[in-house]
Amino acid sequence: MTFGKFRLLMSKYGFSMIIMLLELSFVFAAFFYFSGIAPNWLSIAIIVFMYIGTILSIVNRNMPPESKVAWLLIAVVPIFGFLLYLMFGERRLSKKEMVQLENMDSMKFREDNSYDLRVRLKKENKAAYGIVKSLLAMDHNADVYDGTASRYFSIGEEMFAAMLEDLRAAEKFIFLEFYIIDEGLMWDSILQVLTEKAAQGVEIKLLYDDIGCMATLPGDYTRKLRRLGIDAHKFNKVIPRMTVAYNNRDHRKILVIDGQIGYTGGINLADEYINHIERFGHWKDGGIRLEGRAVKALTRLFLMNWYINRGEISDFDKYHLDNQAVAGQGLYIPYGSGPKPMYKSPVGKNVYQNIISQATDYVYITTPYLIIDYDLTEDIKNAAMRGVDVRIVTPFIPDKKLIQIVTRGAYPDLLEAGVKIFEYKPGFIHSKHVVADDEFAVVGTINFDYRSLVHHYENAVLLYQTETIPAIKEDFEAVFDISEEVLPENLHITWYKRLLKEVMQLFAPML
Missing domain, CATH: 3.30.870.10 (Endonuclease Chain A)
Structure with a gap:
């Protein structure tokens, strides 16, 4: 263990984590204790009721389909599933x-x-x-x-x-x-x-x-x-x-x-x-x-x-x-994006979708992570299939190796549709920029991943025909020159990385 990790463990954050784990353990222990002393028929009735209630709650909630699937898979885990959903499934405001x-x-x-x-x-x-x-x-x-x-x-x-x-x-x-x-x-x-x-x-x-x-x-x-x-x-x-x-x-x-x-x-x-x-x-x-x-x-x-x-x-x-x-x-339209219920719509995601869907010539994107849902993936693919020059730049050297496996797992589907993908060869690209058709650009904090698009408080600026759009496009072109284009024939994803990607993608909406 490094000194930094040891200091973190011994700080108030480590103490808080221990308390939260004890709290979680207490909830599970209390549930099993009361189930043990209650009559069998009552325990079974309560469990069945909680299962049915949890599933109905998930099915009827206004959430992306990907999140519903992930929570339904967790909910069917005996006992633990509906307790985890009860504690973490929904943001309840005080x-x-x-x-x-x-x-x-x-x-x-x-x-x-x-x-x-x-x-x-x-x-x-x-x-x-x-x-x-x-x-x-x-x-x-x-x-x-x-x-x-x-x-x-x-x-x-x-x-x-x-x-x-x-x-x-x-x-x-x-x-x-x-x-x-x-x-x-x-x-x-x-x-x-x-x-x-x-x-x-x-x-x-x-x-x-x-x-x-x-x-x-x-x-x-x-x-x-x-x-x-x-x-x-x-x-x-x-x-x-x-x-x-x-x-x-x-x-x-x-x-x-x-x-x-x-x-x-x-x-x-x-x-x-x-x-x-x-x-x-x-x-x-x-x-x-x-x-x-x-x-x-x-x-x-x-x-x-x-x-x-x-x-x-x-x-x-x-x-x-x-x-x-x-x-x-x-x-200029500076805007915010954030979690429900503070924001009723996924603002950051919808702005990206609208720009990509309206593009007629090109769309260039930089993002450190590429973990996106079905809707945004389809919009990107459809733009490429319409003949739009769609290019995405991700890091060659990752800050999180596991996340890069999931990011690279998204490549085959996009490449097949004609999207061009580049990896920034000198290192890690952290910028979150979009430029399209010499008219629109977005500069801000919003990654192409579930955390930014669903969970975090984010912000960005939508630019329309501003003096900085040519400079943003010029920067993209310079990045392409020093990046390595990902070609379908050179893309080798092992079976275990593919499996890991699928599992991570399945639970990504909750992470």
Whole structure:
């Protein structure tokens, strides 16, 4: 056991895991104890009733077919099946969360001045209007913006340098929301600037995912940050209790400065993302800088997750007062995606599906993982069969070998339909980008896997005819040049890897 794993085991996270395992053991022990002292006929009746109730609940739930199949397979396991479903099968909101959800539903931020933009888009391009209209229908807090300039970053090192420069110029407030923060050159440099800004009176709010950082930060790290003047909190804080809420992690990456400048993309605040350290070969990532009106949406996304986590209703308007339009091309729609019931539809998945389905010339995709459901797979295949140039780039060097087996297991079906697949030969590609037909692009945090598409809180920016779309396409073309194309004749998947892939794919909706 490495020192890092030992430290994690002995931390509050290891203690919480032990408590949760004891809690789970207690539930099973209690069930078997009461079954043992009850009359046989009553025990049998209760078990039959629970089996029937569990199966009916799964069949009638509004969930993807893949999830239903996985839970039905688990439910038929004697005794353990329906107990596991009872404990983990469905996200049940507490009274506090229900109140928060009702309050969020009442917060409508769509601005009247975007109506003219939507009307103009409908006249110019009905297909593009349909993609935007669908997104706005799914995420009621998303909006359409012009008056925004953008800069695309093809590598983490460039984005890091720009972030530091903008942070040093902050005057009023800084919001940070990241899945992973790890002590090292990148975070230490940012923390130094944040400490200086806090001393100058700049308001700083920081939100990081507790599970995402449990192996990278001490359990009491928020206390240190608060002593430095940074209002820091953990999202979905780990405590010793069994809950499916831990599956809904905050995978977003958002930086907002003074409500005028915003960043997002795949880049976390850790040294591998800027290639200061090497973990899986060269780390290829990317992101985008927004300046102008569209930053309002990133500010709202942060404050909404802050509200979900803290239960505090913030004065949204006060953080928008100084937001000014700047000269820029095209339209921007920053949006959020997340688990039910916080989001009623899989926003991230549906945006990808709409872009792929509407494409006529090409669709390029980068994703570190390729574990997708039947619907999205069919949309990708159908686009290729229509003659669209569909290309997907995944890592050559994986961060998780088991996940790469499942990812590669998806290749044969896609290749047969004409999809071109590349693996990033220098190392690990972590960016989650889509570009299509020189008109649309998506830059954000949403992977092509069940975790991102179903379970996690995510965010992205939908770009339409912006100045950064040519740069995104150019980056894709550079990636193709240094990647290895996967050819059907060179694809050799052993029987045991195929079997492992099928088993993992079956239970992927629950993982």
